Amino acid sequence: MLETNPFSLLKKPAILIPLLILLILPWTITNIHFHHVLIMFMLFATLSQAWNFIGGFAGQVSFGHATFFGIGAYASLVLLKKFDLSPWVGMLAGGGLSVAVAVVVGYPVFKLKGHYFAISTFAVAEIFERLFNNWDFVEGAIGLPAPVLPEGLINFMWYQTKVPYFYIVFVLFLLVLLLAYKIDHSRMGFYFRAIKQSQEAAEGLGIDTRRYKMQAMMISAFLTAICGAFYAQYILYIDPPSVLSLDVSIKIVLIAVLGGAGTIVGPILGAAILIPLSEYSRILLGGTGKGVDLIVFGALILMISVFQPQGMAGFFKKAGS
Amino acid sequence: MDFEIILQILVSGLLMGLIFALIAVGLTLVWGVLDILNFAHGEFLMLAMFISFWMFSLWKIDPLWSIPFTVAALFATGVLTYRLIIKRVLNAPGLTALLATFGLSILIKNLAQFFWTPDFRHIQGAILSDKALSFWGLNLSLAEVVAAGGSGLITFVIYYLIFKTKTGRAIRATALDRDTALLMGINIDRVFALTFGLGGACVGVAGALLMNFYYVFPSVGSLFGILAFVTVALGGFGNITGAFLAGVLMGVVETAGGVVIAPVFKYTVVFVMYLVIILLRPKGLFGW
Numbered sequence: 001m002l003e004t005n006p007f008s009l010l011k012k013p014a015i016l017i018p019l020l021i022l023l024i025l026p027w028t029i030t031n032i033h034f035h036h037v038l039i040m041f042m043l044f045a046t047l048s049q050a051w052n053f054i055g056g057f058a059g060q061v062s063f064g065h066a067t068f069f070g071i072g073a074y075a076s077l078v079l080l081k082k083f084d085l086s087p088w089v090g091m092l093a094g095g096g097l098s099v100a101v102a103v104v105v106g107y108p109v110f111k112l113k114g115h116y117f118a119i120s121t122f123a124v125a126e127i128f129e130r131l132f133n134n135w136d137f138v139e140g141a142i143g144l145p146a147p148v149l150p151e152g153l154i155n156f157m158w159y160q161t162k163v164p165y166f167y168i169v170f171v172l173f174l175l176v177l178l179l180a181y182k183i184d185h186s187r188m189g190f191y192f193r194a195i196k197q198s199q200e201a202a203e204g205l206g207i208d209t210r211r212y213k214m215q216a217m218m219i220s221a222f223l224t225a226i227c228g229a230f231y232a233q234y235i236l237y238i239d240p241p242s243v244l245s246l247d248v249s250i251k252i253v254l255i256a257v258l259g260g261a262g263t264i265v266g267p268i269l270g271a272a273i274l275i276p277l278s279e280y281s282r283i284l285l286g287g288t289g290k291g292v293d294l295i296v297f298g299a300l301i302l303m304i305s306v307f308q309p310q311g312m313a314g315f316f317k318k319a320g321s
Numbered sequence: 322m323d324f325e326i327i328l329q330i331l332v333s334g335l336l337m338g339l340i341f342a343l344i345a346v347g348l349t350l351v352w353g354v355l356d357i358l359n360f361a362h363g364e365f366l367m368l369a370m371f372i373s374f375w376m377f378s379l380w381k382i383d384p385l386w387s388i389p390f391t392v393a394a395l396f397a398t399g400v401l402t403y404r405l406i407i408k409r410v411l412n413a414p415g416l417t418a419l420l421a422t423f424g425l426s427i428l429i430k431n432l433a434q435f436f437w438t439p440d441f442r443h444i445q446g447a448i449l450s451d452k453a454l455s456f457w458g459l460n461l462s463l464a465e466v467v468a469a470g471g472s473g474l475i476t477f478v479i480y481y482l483i484f485k486t487k488t489g490r491a492i493r494a495t496a497l498d499r500d501t502a503l504l505m506g507i508n509i510d511r512v513f514a515l516t517f518g519l520g521g522a523c524v525g526v527a528g529a530l531l532m533n534f535y536y537v538f539p540s541v542g543s544l545f546g547i548l549a550f551v552t553v554a555l556g557g558f559g560n561i562t563g564a565f566l567a568g569v570l571m572g573v574v575e576t577a578g579g580v581v582i583a584p585v586f587k588y589t590v591v592f593v594m595y596l597v598i599i600l601l602r603p604k605g606l607f608g609w
Contacts (some may be wrong), residue, residue: 107406115558120596134583292435305410
């Protein structure tokens, strides 16, 4: 049971077949809106999976993940614009920076438990958003558009098609999925779950909870930042409200929880429901879709937590048994 | 910095702080008794403000007179929320209850946005609008002074209710030990419903009072909500006096931060202060 080979997950037909379908989907349906929805779906599935490490597996609910997302996004674009650094390098730099922030913030904040911790993550996220909003080096509230560079893999930019973006995010999605699977079935995963169930009991068993919470946070922060860098390169414009705001943090949490926090398929299911809902209501109703997607989502979350606390994943588990 | 400015900061901060305190008291009451952080608390406030706004816009009822209505409406909202939602998630793991109220807050906020548009609305021409008080070199908005005074008064009423009445004793008992309270014959279900209703009533008052000088829009609940959470955490979850003092502290720090550093950073200062305090005292200033 311990130290599983993550690639064994791919041998399961229930996983392999949907993945293969996803892989060929962009070629079968060529509508560009559809490609966008697919990309957003994979991005948020990956984001919420990254959140899952700390929020779902380890049970430390963070409402501040937009901070890492934003750091990744800003690092990649700022390094590209001001220092001509390739976005790939920027991505890694953003990841590293996020980990540093996670450590610096996490070290004191992990002393807190439960609601105190959750609210601290709110506070940290708000502080970062406000700081970035007023920081001239990153153009503050004006936002940062990506420079216009020749298309290609090196520059991480394509203008005429979204398909390469899809395959990049697909790889990201797959890697994070495999990592989640591996960790969930490893000793570390067990420690996370023990901490989630009862931190005191875990400590009583000799688990260094501080260390494992920190590790979960570091992994989560790194992956979230990578997603942020991808987002910046895809949308080609970022500003504090779009990458650092509470709304982003909340969306990530909602998707993970709706799908089932602490499960591997949870974030995927949650994203599969919310992202098409959100993107198509925006496309059909204009603007931000008048928030219709969020009305539905809020109602869904409400009903799921009342009737099915384990999220959609629990629903399928029950149906399967 | 001369004395006048310091006094102005302190008094203005105190005014807003008293309002924060009332909102926080409602939240901490619910937490203390039910062990649930009502994420929709800010949205309840927003509803109260909108009710007050529409009553003035449509029927020319001054926000001051709409207070009984907002209180009744929000009390009912609280009780309904308990009956329909909270009751079912009371015994579920922590994350579930959090998310139920989270879902509720998102639902309410976006419904409000859908029906009433994101526009900012403001009241003009009410009894308290645009009047100022000047004394001792201070300039204060009459509406703010009344709002602060009203909030302080209601907070005192709540305090009296909780600590000096028999019902309050039942509430405190349930907060301390749910099962023993049940054994003692206290109808916990009623206590829970009442507490949720009281929490709603608090924001009912605060919302109507705020409408005199603040502007309302669907997301206003988010801002006050976060400030309320931070206040409650600062004062110690479940501690009414703590929430009151923390609220006042937040108000003063916010105003001071706005003046000393920059208005755009006033909430940032508050959050930094919160982080600093919570690290020195992980359970809040007065938590247990």
